[in-house]
Amino acid sequence: MLKEGDKKLLVKLGARLNELRTEKELSLRQLSYISNLDYSTIGKIEKGQVNITFTTLVELAKALEVELVEILNFRID
């Protein structure tokens, strides 16, 4: 069961991933194709609905051509 704080964090992470994807002008389908991840899963991740695993986070970082630290440059309160 996710705590309230965890949910907020996942929403923050998802928003950051969405921001990076749109900056790169990639659609969900394009990012799905590049990352080999299901596009509906990426959609849920961007909405903070999935407690993403480390390896999936790395796949997305590679597909977005960013370092992990660029994704995680937000404060964890």
Add this chain to the structure above:
Amino acid sequence: MLKEGDKKLLVKLGARLNELRTEKELSLRQLSYISNLDYSTIGKIEKGQVNITFTTLVELAKALEVELVEILNFRID
């Protein structure tokens, strides 16, 4: 099923977490107590045997009193 590359990444992450824990002179039990995570799970995470979720990574970062970027400051090849 984890790919070989994923396993290597998890081992790298685990080693980094172990490095941070030992720098702080915390035992597994102490880190377990602070983070509210099971100490045997932390042990497996440090050995790269667990595809850690984002919220667990954040719990460990908080318990180790480091920012996520300090944990993830290694290259993802």
